[in-house]
Amino acid sequence: METATVHLLAPTPPPSSSAxxxxxxxxxxxxxxxxxxxxxxxxxTSIPNLTLYRYTAPSVPDWVSYEPSIALVVQGKKRVILGGTHFDYGPSRFLLTSLDLPVTSQVIGASPEAPYLCLRLKLDIAVVGELLSRDPDPAPWPRKxxxxxxxxxxxAELLDAFCRLMDLHHAPQDIGFMSGLIQREIIYRILQSAEGQRLRAIATLGDSNQRTARAxxxxxxxxxxxxxxETLARIACRGVSTLHHHFRALTSMTPLQYQKQLRLYEARRRMLVDGLDAASAAFEVGYESASQFNxxxxxxFGQPPMRDVRALRVVGEGA
Structure with a gap:
């Protein structure tokens, strides 16, 4: 007589108190x-440097420029592409941006029932440097x-600090004094993380990353x-090939690609917001040839300038 073997599944452990x-x-x-x-x-918001975002559906990819900031998603999911590198983040992981970077941004997790909700806090690099100057035991520099x-x-510590920052909306008389203190705490929490080394290296004078940041x-x-x-290398106080290598490591782009992204994003903004035609926008951002710009x-962007702008306006009217 055969006997059945029963495999008992181990019970799922309860979440830790920290979780x-x-x-x-x-x-x-x-x-x-x-x-x-x-x-x-x-x-x-009325709190300096703090902006909130909400989407009720996934978005189309958008080409934008991110400044030094922390993006804290508390519901939903987002994808940012820098060069060829994808960064997906949601409630369990935040996005840290240490330099001004042109990126492709897309909300990939959102619905009317559970909208994408994000808090973006612009980071003051001067405050980062001030906090680092008080560090009696600085972390070693990254090797590359x-x-x-x-x-x-x-x-939990980072979330708690953001909760206290948001609570200031109920005590507007405290914003002027307390928001700066809490934002300093948030920067401190970031600097204590392993990924905070990127911010530490860029904010500190003399490091190779900081010299590339000047370029x-x-x-x-x-x-x-x-x-x-050659001009850019003199500004960064380094050789052309070395600058090229470090520039690409930091931005996932060459200097020329970086400049091109900035020009195209700004031309797109001027056509959309200021109503410029494609040729005028091209010349204002530095192009000498309208055909090259096109x-x-x-x-x-996947289509000619004016067609793209018309499509963006239709999307905006339907939002």
């Missing part, structure tokens, strides 16, 4: 975010340059001008 605490704080923050933003797609964008674990800043301020690598625009 429960994170979920409680995430739920609180999601509720406060949803209440404050209402039905809007975005809201620049890494992208100036990363995802990191969302901890990136110069391109942003002079993107309409012709780009000469070719590169199609390559990045």
């Amino acid at each position: 429960r605490r994170r979920e409680e704080l995430r739920a609180q923050l999601a509720g406060r975010t949803a209440s404050l933003i209402g039905s809007a797609a975005s809201l620049a 340059s890494e992208p100036a964008m990363a995802t990191a674990e969302t901890t 990136i800043e110069w391109i942003r301020e002079h993107y309409t001008q012709p780009l000469r690598m 070719r590169e625009y199609c390559r990045v």
Whole structure:
């Protein structure tokens, strides 16, 4: 007589107290975010540097520029593409951006029942440097340059700090004093993480990443001008080939590709917002040839400039 073998499944262990605490704080923050933003797609809050976002459906890819910031998603999921690198993040991981970077951004998890909710806090690099100057035991420098964008674990301590920052909306008289203190705490929490080394390296004078950051800043301020690598190398105080290597490591792009992205994004904005035609927008952002602008625009955005802008306006009217 055959006997049946019964395989007993081990019971699923209950979530740890730390995991429960994170979920409680995430739920609180999601509720406060949803209440404050209402039905809007975005809201620049009364708290300096803090903007809220809400989507009720996945979005189409959008080409935007991210400044140094932390993006904390409390519901839903998002994907950001820097060069050829994908960064997916949601409630369990936040996105840290340490430099001004042109990226492709797309909400990939959202619904009317569970909207995508995100808090984006712009980081003051001067404050980062101030906190680092007080560190009696600085962490060792990274051995190599890494992208100036990363995802990191969302901890209970970080969520708690954001909850207290959001609570200031109920005590507006405290915003002027308390928001700066809490934002300093948030930056401190980021710097203590492994991924915070990217921010640490860029904010500290003398490090190779910081010197490359100076070259990136110069391109942003002079993107309409012709780009000469020898000039850029002098600004960064390094050789052309070394700068090229570190630049690509930080941004996932070459300096020329970076400048091109900035020009195309700005031309798109001027056509959409200021009503410029394609040729005028091209010349204002530094192109000398309208045909070259059209070719590169199609390559990045998938269709000719004015057709793309008309499509964007239709989407905006239907939002």
